[in-house]
Amino acid sequence: MNDNLLEKTIAAIEPADAAVREEARHYIDTLTMPRRALGRLLDLAEELAAMTRTLRFPTARKEIVLMAGDHGIVRQGVCPQPSSVTTQMVRNFVHGGGGINVLARVAGAHVTVVDMGVDSDLSDLVDAGAVIDCKIAPGTADFSIGPAMSREQAVRSLEAGIRIAERLAPEVDVFATGEMGIGNTSPSSAVVTVLSGADDPAPFVGRGAGLDPAKLAHKAAVIRRGIACNSPDPADGIDLLAKVGGFEIGGIAGVVLGAARMRKPVVIDGFISSAGALVAAVLAPASRDYMILGHGSAEPGHVAMARLLGKQPLLDLGMRLGEGTGAALALQLLDAARAIMTEMATFESANVTEEGLK
Incomplete structure (x- = not known):
């Protein structure tokens, strides 16, 4: 390191x-x-x-960095899917069957999958060169009862993202962010709540991967409890990430910081990617200059995220899949601008x- x-x-x-x-x-x-x-x-x-x-x-060489990680907050019933779906989807991406794979092919982009903290053994995919191993731990802790990770783990996740950007940069003109992690809308909602200075996360909490609307109040209550028990410092991006974030969110923030240092554009995907972008912006305000907000997520908290970033999404298609799909579509606008x-x-x-x- x-x-x-x-x-x-x-x-x-x-x-x-x-x-x-x-x-x-x-x-x-x-x-x-x-x-x-x-x-x-x-x-x-x-x-x-x-x-x-x-x-x-230049815009021809496009790289979508898809960060994957699991979340202890899932144990609080904040999403309908089990954490095992994260692993299943990572394997789907490797085989080219995900929404991001399809839209990346349309955009002429390459997808790099990174294990930041998936709660399973992906060594077969790592050995095959299909996944980059940056695993910090097999999932974060449950931030509703304590910090999601240690400060040292937060720094490691950020630096992992920076190293990925540095590793890929010689063959990349434009970066884009993507993610996979069951439960990751909860830490993302927590990040935007803290940075907005709001007392109540409810306006920033959405259905995520299909949560029953009747359970949204429970999800908001869990996030509220997590913010209250951790008291993350909105002026300290590492503290914010450590207390209510996720390993893949830290990895995304690191990619943004690395791209900004190398003066390369980075297209930010939707809700979770924007949480990573916000962490990067707290750590290095000038990194905002290299961010392009690809699309407006259907998650209700994304409007506030865009405002905090000072960005207007290029596209607004009512999407909420994540994975980098909105960023993949927006990449084609960069080609148009170059042309x-x-x-x-x-x-x-x-x-x-x-x-x-x-």
């Missing part, structure tokens, strides 16, 4: 380049269309230019009269 990897990574993250953003804006104004006629696609192009420090930003910047004619090159289109 690299000494002080987390601290060194945070210290090395620089804001996106405002001068390059302005250069991109001026260049876009020379393209053969009415001013800002492609709306938010042009905003995206400017953001990508500022992140990468070039108007000809506009590299293939569209300027008024001068096309000999088009500029005044008539402004």
Whole structure:
């Protein structure tokens, strides 16, 4: 393990380049269309230019990092599925049968599956090179009665994500986040509740993987109890992660931090991925500059997450699958933004009269 990897990574993250953003804006104004006629696609192009420090930003090599882990909070009856489904779905991903596999193929993206804390033996998949082993422990503790993990485990999960980003970076233009972990909407709801300064998690608690609406009040009560007994510090991302988070949430936060340090865009998926992004933002506010919020999750707490991140989702399709599926769809918009910047004619090159289109 690299000494002080987390601290060194945070210290090395620089804001996106405002001068390059302005250069991109001026260049876009020379393209053969009415001013800002492609709306938010042009905003995206400017953001990508500022992140990468070039108007000809690359997007072809896309990597979806899917972090997997289990959660002790499941023992409190906050979700309808048992933790064993996490393992079953990881094996489904490895065989290419998950929703994320299908949509990644559409986007031309590769999926890397990482075991951050699955409560089963995945050594056969690790030995086959199908899963990367970063297991911190076989699932977190039940945060409704104590911390989800130790502070040392929280740092290990963050640094694991950073190392994954560093390992993959030479062959990656754009990162995206995904996850799998039965019960992980509960820690995600806890994270957004704490960072929102709210007394009641109920407005941020949703059905997750299909919870009966009648049991939502119980889920909210369990999360409320967990926040009360742990008193996580909203100004300390490590404390927040340790007390009410998850290993895969820490891994996602680490990927975001690693991508930001290397000036690579990272497309954030939905509710759980946004919890990881929020942890990263607490630790390194400048990392927000490298985040692109792929879609708006149907989970009720995601609106507050987007507000805390200062982001507007690229897509809003009423999705709540997770896995990185919303991010996979959004990746195609990054390709479109690059194409506009590299293939569209300027008024001068096309000999088009500029005044008539402004």
